[in-house]
Amino acid sequence: MGTIKVLLISMPWASIHRPSLALGVLTAAAELCEFPHQIDQLSANVRWVEYIKKESDGKLGAKEFTQIADNYFLGAGEWIFTNALYSQKEWKVKEFVEFAKEQGVNSEHLIQMHKLALNFITDLANEIVNKDYDIIGFSSSFLQNVPSLALAKKVKELAPDKLIAFGGANCDGVQGVTLHKNFPFVDFVARGEGERAFMELLDTLETNSPLNKIAGICWRNSLGESIVNEDTAAPVNMNNVPAPIYLDYFKILESSGLSREIEPELILEASRGCWWGQKHQCTFCGLNGSFIDYRSKSPEKFLSELESAVKRYRVLDVSLADNILDMKYYKTLLPKLAELDWDLRMFVEIKANITREQVAMLRKAGFLTIQPGIESLNSRVLRIMDKGVKGIHNIRLLRDCKSEGVAVTWNYLYGFPEESPKDYSMIIKQLPSLVHLIPPMGATRVALERFSPFFNKPEMGMDNLGPSKVYSYIYNLPDEELKDLVYVFESSECGIKGTVEQNLHNGIRQWHNSHKGSTLNYIIKGQNVVILDRRKNWKNRNITLKKGGKLKLIWH
Ligand code: SF4
Incomplete structure (x- = not known):
């Protein structure tokens, strides 16, 4: 095939505040291939913001983008690109507007963006096919599926010889198989962790070797039928995962003028999986997909990756993509970071039951914001979640973070099977006395997510009533296919409702108002x-x- 030229794309609604970690890791992985390949990246999420800003004379922009990107369960980000996927001027507008209204969301911006999506995709596809790429690769997580499918379809229409590859969280397990089966313009899907499959795919295409040896991918035979290779046997060792290489993000940000309104941060990863979930997966959590096994990089490797990234991209704000910080790092990595005195402003997710000394160590190491997965302040509800902490641990952590100057982001989750109004009435009464501590961003009813214990074991109390209603406005597929493609499912409402639910929302609103x-x-x-x-x-x-x-x- 000659040197394979690949364009890796990150579509909306990946955060515009940071480059795509997936694209960065795949680019670095390609450098480890047996044969040389040329990799380019396209942060199409930033290009979309640039586009809507221009087309709306500045009425739409980064703020409106982020509002949609942050509301995963509404699914508006996917719906906006449906017309581009189905090559229609508009797609189920009335139905989606009605649905958004039920969720208390005004659709004005959503409709404006829906009207712009078709031309954006057409223009971008034309731009891509005019370059000599062999493979167009999409990393699809959360709300990126329909935007990615829409662009992939248009590219294939314009240039059938371009190979289309998909990977990312939306392709994990059966979701990847179903995506490949239902969208024939997608040539390859990498299920689960993608870097190994990506490297093997490039070298296999380079040498024209059989594709049936690459674990974890779906591909097409000469009849266009979907062939599903066996799953990857083991998760990747993090010490073999290269540091991400970011090619276009910072340049696009600069050239688009968006760097004036977006403060970019770096994204790195030190670990994958969840050490807590490996023993006691939180009952609502589907985050780790098919590989929950916890693996982390050696402190030396992570430290050296952090140092080179900060120097290369000249950015001091760093987010870790990890689901949970390695407890060993409190004694290994964090003291080393603290010694460096680099003025970093970092973010990481942690387990909540840590000591005041560990909070202080996080602060010294530069972790100024943490997400400890607090979820609730009631011990009984936390037990239903299998969180492994009590309400008092969570309060203590909020107190210690306040004392040590560490910001906390958290959310109050409710609606669990077997929770009772009593679990909330006492807490709601106590909320006014906690106003000096950092409040949750809001209260959210727990959703039924694929890969979670609630999903895998309906006998735990959350019945599965089929794919979330929003998908019926997004995908033109029968429920039979949809149930294997999507991530969120409908379930009968459990736990608190009515006045108690309202009181919880009110209490948290008042907490916000009184906190400052x-x-x-x-x-x-x-x-x-x-x-x-x-x-x-x-x-x-x-x-x-x-x-x-x-x-x-x-x-x-
Ligand atoms: S919620 Fe967090 S701690 Fe719990 S299983 Fe998921 S990733 Fe692990």
Whole structure:
């Protein structure tokens, strides 16, 4: 075939605040192939923002993009590109607008973007086919499926000789098989972790060797039939995963002028899988797909990747894509990061039951924001989730983060089987006393996700009523296919509803309103402790606690 030329694409609605980790890792992996291949990247998510901004005279832009990208369960990002996928001027507009209204969402921007999607895809496809790429590869996660399929289809229509490859979380397990079966313009699908399959695919095409040896891919025979190779036997060793190489993102950001409104960050990964989930997968969580086995990079490898990335891209904001931080890192990687004194501003997801010393270590290492998966403040509900923490651990973590200057992002999840109004009434009453701590972003009813224990075992209490309603406005497929393609499912409403649900939302809203300016500090005066209560809606007061007695409590 000669040197294979590949264009890797990240479509909307991948975050525009960072390059695509998947594209970065695949590009780096291609350098490890036996034969040389040419890889280019296209951050089409940023190009889309540039496009909607221009076409709407600035009425649409990064802010409107992010609102849609952040609302995964609404599915608007997928619906916006349906007309491009089905080559129609518009697709189920009335139905989707009605659906969005039911969810309390105004559709004005969604409709404007829907009208722009078809031309965006056509223009981009023309641009791509005019270049001499052999393979057009799409990384599809979360809301990227329909935008990716729409562009892939148009490219294939214009240039049938271009090979189309898909990978990413939307292609994990049976989803990848179903995508390949139902969208004949997709030549290859890599199911699960993609870098190994990608490398083998490039070298196999280069040498014209049989494709049936590449584990984890779907491909087509001469009749165009879908052939499904066996699954990958084992997850990749993280010490064999190369550091991502980002080619176009920072350049596109600069040339589009969006760098003035978007503060970019780097994205790196230190681990994959979940060490907690390996033993006690949280009952609602489908995040790890088919490989939950926890693997992490050696601290030395991660540190050297971080150093080169920061120097190469000259960005100090760094997000880790990890689902959960390796506990060993508190003693290995974090002290080393702390010694460096690099002024990094990093983000990572962690398990909530860590000590105050570990919170302090995170701060010293540069992790200024963490996502600890708090989910609830009630021990019984946390037990239903199999979270492995109690309500008090979560409160303590919020307190310790406030004390150490670490920001926390979290969400209150509710609607679990066997939870009861009693599990919430006490918490709702206590919320006003927590206003000095960082509030959750909101409260969300738990959804039934593929790969989660609730999904795999309906006897746990969440029945599966079929693919989420939103998909009927997005895919033109029978339920029989849809059920193997999609990630979110309908389930009978469990747990709290009505007044209790409303009270939870109200309590969290009030927490937000009262948080700014609320503090609850202490000072030590001799052998006593004086608590300075400056919480909003509370009487300003100083409470002196004398040695012994209640004083012991506040040190825990
Ligand atoms: S919610 Fe977090 S801790 Fe729980 S299984 Fe999923 S990734 Fe692991």
